[in-house]
Amino acid sequence: MARFDGKVVLLTGAASGIGRATTVRLVSEGAQVFAVDVNGPGLDETAALATASGGPAVTTKIVDVSQRAECQAAVADCVAAFGRLDVLGNIAGIARADNVVDVTQEHWDRMIGVNVSGCFWMAQAAIPHLLETTGNIVNIASNAGFMGQAYTVPYCVTKGAVIQLTRALAMEYIKTKLRVNAIAPGGVNTSLAQNFHIPADVDFELMARYTGFRSMAEAEDIASMFAYLASDEARSVHGSIHSVDNGITAG
Numbered sequence: 001m002a003r004f005d006g007k008v009v010l011l012t013g014a015a016s017g018i019g020r021a022t023t024v025r026l027v028s029e030g031a032q033v034f035a036v037d038v039n040g041p042g043l044d045e046t047a048a049l050a051t052a053s054g055g056p057a058v059t060t061k062i063v064d065v066s067q068r069a070e071c072q073a074a075v076a077d078c079v080a081a082f083g084r085l086d087v088l089g090n091i092a093g094i095a096r097a098d099n100v101v102d103v104t105q106e107h108w109d110r111m112i113g114v115n116v117s118g119c120f121w122m123a124q125a126a127i128p129h130l131l132e133t134t135g136n137i138v139n140i141a142s143n144a145g146f147m148g149q150a151y152t153v154p155y156c157v158t159k160g161a162v163i164q165l166t167r168a169l170a171m172e173y174i175k176t177k178l179r180v181n182a183i184a185p186g187g188v189n190t191s192l193a194q195n196f197h198i199p200a201d202v203d204f205e206l207m208a209r210y211t212g213f214r215s216m217a218e219a220e221d222i223a224s225m226f227a228y229l230a231s232d233e234a235r236s237v238h239g240s241i242h243s244v245d246n247g248i249t250a251g
């Protein structure tokens with residue numbers, strides 16, 4: 001039996017990068033994936049790639065995770081379609097670099113809305129169903145949640161919040177069998193990293209510490225950790241943050 005046979009998994013950010021790789025990986029291990037994102041064509045491509053792996057067909061839905069009502073509707077649609085929910089993966093996220101004095105209210109609100117509120121609203125909607133299935137949540141944080149990084153202050157704030165969301169949820173449900181964990185990737189070779197534009201006037205000496213010594217990870221590397229944490233093999237893993245960052249936070 002494959003690790004995710006009979007399991008229903010809701011993944012956000014599934015149109016690209018880590019969300020796409022995770023969808024393909026879990027489908028290849030038997031999961032029924034309900035894939036959501038704001039990018040409809042990207043979702044279609046992910047579904048086609050996952051189908052090629054030979055697992056169950058992927059169901060897709062356009063959802064803006066910053067909107068509570070859309071998160072509630074996504075979870076309700078998933079449970080209506082498949083009768084259960086075993087895993088929630090909060091993967092959707094955005095990043096940008098600015099001098100702190102140039103951050104606009106629009107950029108700040110969007111960053112908080114997608115990276116923090118998105119995880120919170122999805123978890124809030126999913127938890128009653130996950131409690132019924134002894135399910136679990138995997139959030140995608142970042143090494144930026146552990147380190148103070150220049151020129152990405154809002155992003156660091158949001159990823160620190162994802163780490164604390166993970167720990168606080170873990171404690172609120174410590175007396176149940178629900179598991180809540182997070183992955184903290186370092187640089188990953190996805191469109192988010194490829195389109196990361198750094199302001200021209202930055203002091204690169206300040207950025208050297210968190211660029212690291214090794215090459216970037218691939219999205220599939222994060223999907224592997226996700227598949228482990230979301231599976232029953234990780235039954236004793238709860239409330240913990242797993243770095244996959246090529247040593248960026250090691251020293």
Ligand SMILES: NC(=O)c1ccc[n+]([C@@H]2O[C@H](COP(=O)([O-])OP(=O)(O)OC[C@H]3O[C@@H](n4cnc5c(N)ncnc54)[C@H](O)[C@@H]3O)[C@@H](O)[C@H]2O)c1
Nearest residue numbers: 013015016017018037038064065092093142187188190192
């Ligand atoms: N790539 C990296 O170097 C890196 C490092 C650490 C953490 N992360 C985190 O990994 C996660 C996935 O990022 P990625 O690297 O795969 O980037 P990506 O840009 O390839 O994928 C992010 C996905 O999130 C979706 N998304 C954005 N806003 C959304 C919204 N409001 N509602 C629903 N979906 C939305 C995008 O459309 C996209 O498909 C993010 O949370 C990111 O912060 C990435």
